[in-house]
Structure formats: C-alpha cells, structure tokens
C-alpha cells in the first residue's frame with residue numbers, strides 16, 4: 709500500500725523556518741569618552757529601554773582594554789590612517805560592553821547610534837546617540853556590530869562565557 713508522505717517535508721520546512729527565525733543579538737560598545745560621564749551612560753540605557761520595539765540588555769560588563777585587546781578587536785582597520793588613533797582612544801579608559809537582544813536589533817542599534825561621523829550625525833535631523841554625544845570622527849562614542857556573523861564573533865571575543873551561536 710502507498711502512503712502519501714508529501715505533507716511531511718512541508719511541515720518540516722515550516723518548522724525549520726520558524727525555529728531559524730531566532731532573536732537577533734548585537735554587540736554594543738559605549739566607548740571610553742562616553743563612559744567618563746556616568747550621566748551619559750544612564751541616558752543611553754534609558755534610550756535603549758524606551759525603544760519602541762523592545763531591546764533587551766542580555767549581558768553587560770565593564771572592560772578596560774590594553775593595546776593588544778584593541779588591536780585584535782579592530783584588526784580589520786590595521787593600516788588605515790586612523791588606526792593608531794582608534795587603538796589609543798579605545799585604551800584611554802574603561803568602557804561598557806552590552807549584548808543587546810531583540811528583533812532586528814543589529815539594524816535598530818546602528819540606527820539609534822547614527823552615522824559614524826558625529827558631524828554628519830549632527831546635521832541629520834533624525835535623533836541619534838552620536839549626534840548627541842559623539843565628539844570627533846574617531847571619538848564617536850559608540851560601536852554596533854554590522855551583521856549577525858560579526859556580532860557573534862565580537863560577542864564571543866568579549867563575552868566568551870555566554871557561548872552564544
């Protein structure tokens with residue numbers, strides 16, 4: 709006797725796609741210039757918490773990098789004219805690292821921090837954290853991962869204990 713099993717692969721594929729549509733994670737850094745001011749840190753956390761679609765702070769820690777840590781994290785910029793300035797900036801004091809969780813959180817966090825260059829962010833009518841707090845092209849106060857793949861590799865570098873995949 710023949711049975712029609714064609715429904716099974718369809719159910720499997722729907723289930724697979726549902727399970728695959730997981731919550732996103734991103735790495736957010738509040739860089740040393742911003743972290744010199746505890747009120748600024750508080751204001752940023754308030755902005756995260758009042759976000760229209762929820763963003764959850766999944767993990768949080770304070771870090772203080774040495775030269776090697778900063779060079780490893782920013783290795784893709786090695787050789788660029790701003791690289792040494794960037795490394796010097798990132799080792800100039802303690803800073804805060806957050807793992808944020810939520811739907812489309814990678815894009816939403818990058819939208820909230822705004823353009824890389826604070827001068828450009830300031831002339832953009834849309835509110836952004838870099839327009840509010842950013843100082844210069846290098847001292848732009850924030851970092852956000854630019855893809856889920858990079859987010860996981862950055863999170864695993866800074867939060868190896870979470871074992872996020």
Ligand SMILES: Nc1ncnc2c1ncn2[C@@H]1O[C@H](COP(=O)(O)OP(=O)(O)OP(=O)(O)O)[C@@H](O)[C@H]1O
Pocket residue numbers: 785790794823824845846847848850851852853854
């Ligand atoms: N043209 C530049 N002049 C000086 N510093 C720069 C310049 N471009 C980038 N930087 C510094 O290097 C960091 C990493 O550069 P990248 O191009 O990855 O920017 P981003 O994706 O906007 O920022 P981030 O990766 O920190 O979220 C920037 O956040 C900034 O601190």
